[in-house]
Amino acid sequence: MKYTIEVKDLCFRYYSKEEDTLQGINLKVEKGEVLTIVGLSGNGKSTLCHCISGIFNHLDKGSLRGEILLNGRSLKDLSRVDIIKQIGIVFQDPDTQLFSPTVEDEIAFGPENLCLETDVITYRIDDALRVVGMEEFRFSNPNHLSGGQKQLIALASVLSLEPEIFIFDEAMSQVDKAGKLLIKNKIKALKKQGKAIIMIEHDLSNLDISDRVMVLREGKLFDFNGSLS
Numbered sequence: 508m509k510y511t512i513e514v515k516d517l518c519f520r521y522y523s524k525e526e527d528t529l530q531g532i533n534l535k536v537e538k539g540e541v542l543t544i545v546g547l548s549g550n551g552k553s554t555l556c557h558c559i560s561g562i563f564n565h566l567d568k569g570s571l572r573g574e575i576l577l578n579g580r581s582l583k584d585l586s587r588v589d590i591i592k593q594i595g596i597v598f599q600d601p602d603t604q605l606f607s608p609t610v611e612d613e614i615a616f617g618p619e620n621l622c623l624e625t626d627v628i629t630y631r632i633d634d635a636l637r638v639v640g641m642e643e644f645r646f647s648n649p650n651h652l653s654g655g656q657k658q659l660i661a662l663a664s665v666l667s668l669e670p671e672i673f674i675f676d677e678a679m680s681q682v683d684k685a686g687k688l689l690i691k692n693k694i695k696a697l698k699k700q701g702k703a704i705i706m707i708e709h710d711l712s713n714l715d716i717s718d719r720v721m722v723l724r725e726g727k728l729f730d731f732n733g734s735l736s
């Protein structure tokens with residue numbers, strides 16, 4: 508069976524470190540599945556997200572061993588555009604993700620780079636803003652928004668790419684109760700559409716939308732019952 512995401516024996520070491528931050532990670536996510544990874548701060552969750560999303564293929568920050576497969580194809584064999592079309596990541600800190608002068612430009616950036624037709628881009632902006640309940644901020648400067656609003660715009664900018672795989676790295680950490688409900692409902696809808704989703708979470712109340720939970724501890728990934736992945 509081809510999994511949407513499959514990670515085999517992944518190890519990652521930052522050049523500035525003497526030990527591997529990720530140590531022999533194995534995981535699989537199917538179409539329509541939500542996998543949540545929990546773990547204490549500094550245990551490697553963001554590093555894992557950056558490896559899976561292909562960011563470390565392009566930013567030479569360390570050495571990566573093992574294999575990451577998207578729909579059966581190694582990440583190493585995919586171009587940057589192929590990866591962006593397949594996998595969307597919402598970063599933990601929205602300030603690292605938002606750089607456009609307006610919310611509209613921010614959401615349009617990905618689809619424009621995929622050279623989509625103008626009316627498709629407009630539709631995707633409208634839809635993404637509606638999903639995150641931020642229509643009234645369309646022409647606002649993202650820098651002037653609150654942390655939670657920035658997280659919602661970061662999510663909208665990934666939704667507009669319509670990838671098959673979503674990675675949410677604590678994407679709801681600054682969002683208020685109403686925003687969390689919107690995001691959770693959208694994740695449920697994405698799951699129904701057959702998207703594969705990896706969520707990194709600190710807040711255990713968000714686990715209700717997960718199919719499976721794994722724990723990352725000191726660079727190793729465990730099933731929730733404590734057995735090594």
Ligand SMILES: Nc1ncnc2c1ncn2[C@@H]1O[C@H](COP(=O)(O)OP(=O)(O)OP(=O)(O)O)[C@@H](O)[C@H]1O
Nearest residue numbers: 521523528546547548549550551552553554555568
């Ligand atoms: N760019 C980097 N260069 C060197 N070491 C790094 C870098 N980024 C992260 N690390 C280190 O890798 C380890 C794992 O960090 P990471 O951010 O992946 O953990 P995390 O579980 O996501 O933590 P948090 O929940 O606080 O975000 C930490 O020891 C961190 O200091």
